[in-house]
Amino acid sequence: MNDRDESNGGDRRRTLIAGGGVAAAEAALALDDLAGDRVAISLIAPNEHFVYRPLAVREPFGYRPAARFPLAELAAAAHARLVPATLAGVDPQRGVAYTGDGAQLPYDDLLIAVGAAARPRYEHALTIDDRRLDEILHGLIQDVEEGYVKRIAFLAAGQAAWPLPLYELALLTAGRAFDADVKVEFTLVTPEDAPLAIFGSEVSARLGEILDAAGISVITSAWAEVPHQGEIRVSPGGTTLRVDRIVALPELFGPPLAGVPRAEHGFLRTDQHGRLIDNQHLFAAGDVTELPIKHGGLAAQQADAAAEAIAAEAGAPLEPRPFTPLIEAILLTDSAPLFISAHISGGHGFSGRISEQPPVREPMKIAARYLSPYLRQHAADMEERP
Ligand SMILES: Cc1cc2nc3c(=O)[nH]c(=O)nc-3n(C[C@H](O)[C@H](O)[C@H](O)COP(=O)(O)OP(=O)(O)OC[C@H]3O[C@@H](n4cnc5c(N)ncnc54)[C@H](O)[C@@H]3O)c2cc1C
Numbered sequence: 001m002n003d004r005d006e007s008n009g010g011d012r013r014r015t016l017i018a019g020g021g022v023a024a025a026e027a028a029l030a031l032d033d034l035a036g037d038r039v040a041i042s043l044i045a046p047n048e049h050f051v052y053r054p055l056a057v058r059e060p061f062g063y064r065p066a067a068r069f070p071l072a073e074l075a076a077a078a079h080a081r082l083v084p085a086t087l088a089g090v091d092p093q094r095g096v097a098y099t100g101d102g103a104q105l106p107y108d109d110l111l112i113a114v115g116a117a118a119r120p121r122y123e124h125a126l127t128i129d130d131r132r133l134d135e136i137l138h139g140l141i142q143d144v145e146e147g148y149v150k151r152i153a154f155l156a157a158g159q160a161a162w163p164l165p166l167y168e169l170a171l172l173t174a175g176r177a178f179d180a181d182v183k184v185e186f187t188l189v190t191p192e193d194a195p196l197a198i199f200g201s202e203v204s205a206r207l208g209e210i211l212d213a214a215g216i217s218v219i220t221s222a223w224a225e226v227p228h229q230g231e232i233r234v235s236p237g238g239t240t241l242r243v244d245r246i247v248a249l250p251e252l253f254g255p256p257l258a259g260v261p262r263a264e265h266g267f268l269r270t271d272q273h274g275r276l277i278d279n280q281h282l283f284a285a286g287d288v289t290e291l292p293i294k295h296g297g298l299a300a301q302q303a304d305a306a307a308e309a310i311a312a313e314a315g316a317p318l319e320p321r322p323f324t325p326l327i328e329a330i331l332l333t334d335s336a337p338l339f340i341s342a343h344i345s346g347g348h349g350f351s352g353r354i355s356e357q358p359p360v361r362e363p364m365k366i367a368a369r370y371l372s373p374y375l376r377q378h379a380a381d382m383e384e385r386p
Pocket residue numbers: 018019020021022023024044045046047053054055056057085086087088113114115116130162164165255285286287288294295296297298299329330365366367
């Protein structure tokens with residue numbers, strides 16, 4: 001529990017962490033472990049709960065809602081002060097962060113982990129929003145089971161996207177149709193050059209077989225437009241698909257933050273230690289960064305790298321290690337989940353692995369060095385029970 005005085009930094013290094021998701025929580029726990037009393041951590045976040053987003057994909061299929069954890073307890077576990085606010089902007093010259101309600105918070109180091117903003121790409125599609133996925137997709141699943149829907153398309157909306165949920169939703173929906181003995185044509189359109197291409201060719205090949213067996217045709221290296229209800233134009237090639245329903249990922253972009261230099265689509269460009277380019281004391285991790293694969297496990301690894309760099313600034317005796325991405329995932333299917341992993345270099349996966357056997361004893365959908373044990377300890381069965 002929180003037995004330190006967190007009210008001011010004293011002679012400790014003032015570290016602000018903006019965000020209340022995977023990257024922020026992981027960074028706070030990591031920094032507390034690595035730097036201890038050398039840092040005074042404040043977590044700025046508007047949300048009262050940390051939500052375990054990956055399991056939202058099961059909600060439309062009759063599973064209980066994704067697990068939620070009080071953020072105040074998580075902050076206390078990291079000996080961090082929780083500031084219930086949003087980060088609105090930064091003055092890096094003065095080392096001051098501004099909150100949405102006008103407060104000024106001085107910092108020595110600031111880690112921005114505010115996630116990506118999502119917006120629907122297609123007017124005529126059901127856009128995935130994990131805060132209310134049951135509400136969005138429950139009707140569709142019912143219509144599938146009752147035989148009202150014959151053709152469904154799943155569309156990725158852009159390059160920077162969460163890799164897993166579109167495949168998971170397609171596989172789970174196909175499973176429902178099979179169980180209900182209803183014939184449905186499924187198509188998935190993606191700009192990737194193979195299914196889950198980031199995991200490398202072995203994983204893509206095996207996943208391709210699984211999708212094929214589930215009756216899901218995949219159109220790769222393709223972009224979709226939806227000019228009208230039920231009509232999809234696929235480019236290149238200009239093929240037109242006619243379907244009954246369309247499910248799409250949202251487009252992701254970096255949220256505006258005054259005073260923070262942004263790269264393409266508003267994302268933040270960092271070096272391998274999570275430092276914003278040309279800003280010694282500004283860091284970023286997670287979906288808000290330029291890394292095109294928006295994945296909780298990678299967000300946590302970025303957070304760990306930034307936490308090490310900040311801990312070193314605070315005088316902790318360690319050599320900060322760079323972010324060397326290893327992507328690990330559990331892909332939900334209608335039957336056994338698949339455990340997949342790959343090292344990533346230059347946007348490509350290598351040494352990919354796909355198996356029905358878990359690689360570790362207690363795998364979790366978001367693999368995070370500090371956060372996973374915390375979540376498991378506070379809700380041991382959250383990945384198990386319907
Ligand atoms: C349906 C779905 C399934 C997924 N499945 C998986 C999976 O199986 N495995 C996996 O590893 N990843 C998965 N992901 C991806 C994963 O959830 C994200 O990559 C991860 O949550 C990113 O963490 P983050 O901390 O960067 O952002 P987020 O988790 O989005 O957290 C951002 C936080 O910042 C807060 N915030 C926003 N604006 C501000 C502000 N201005 N100031 C302060 N705080 C702010 C938000 O309230 C939120 O708490 C999935 C995503 C979705 C949507």
